[in-house]
Amino acid sequence: MSLKGKKVSEINIKCEGNVFHEIFGHKPHRMSSICPYKIQNVNIHEGEWGTVGSVNSWNFTHDGKEKVVKEIVEEIDEEKKLIKKKIIEGDLLEDYKSLYITAHVETNGENNLVTWIMEYEKKNANVADPHTLMEFALNLTKDVEAHHFK
Numbered sequence: 001m002s003l004k005g006k007k008v009s010e011i012n013i014k015c016e017g018n019v020f021h022e023i024f025g026h027k028p029h030r031m032s033s034i035c036p037y038k039i040q041n042v043n044i045h046e047g048e049w050g051t052v053g054s055v056n057s058w059n060f061t062h063d064g065k066e067k068v069v070k071e072i073v074e075e076i077d078e079e080k081k082l083i084k085k086k087i088i089e090g091d092l093l094e095d096y097k098s099l100y101i102t103a104h105v106e107t108n109g110e111n112n113l114v115t116w117i118m119e120y121e122k123k124n125a126n127v128a129d130p131h132t133l134m135e136f137a138l139n140l141t142k143d144v145e146a147h148h149f150k
Contacts, residue, residue, distance in 0.1 A: 015148040025083040026050030035143040067091040081105035
């Protein structure tokens with residue numbers, strides 16, 4: 001059984017794809033006001049918001065537990081509306097040797113498709129694939145969408 005894996009999920013959103021990309025890529029600190037019951041805080045530690053190499057920490061509630069992660073932004077492609085982040089510290093690395101999270105938005109008129117990609121290596125075969133983390137990401141996407149339709 002391989003310890004490396006990749007999960008891909010897609011979700012259609014009605015709000016503009018640019019809005020989602022802007023919040024997740026350039027203004028993640030706004031997530032705590034969009035869905036405070038899931039995201040308590042997002043802070044920047046190095047660099048500037050929305051730049052490659054910036055380091056952010058997230059305080060969030062996942063699977064009923066408060067968690068903290070620190071990430072580094074590895075890639076931003078404005079044309080493709082893509083952002084890739086690497087988890088470098090925190091609770092998620094208790095189970096995973098490595099974890100990369102990518103969000104990509106495809107826009108086509110009113111049809112906007114958000115694709116989440118999680119590439120990971122588990123520490124051992126007893127660690128579950130990140131199904132609940134993917135569900136969490138999809139629910140955050142729905143929260144951003146709902147926030148922009150208030």
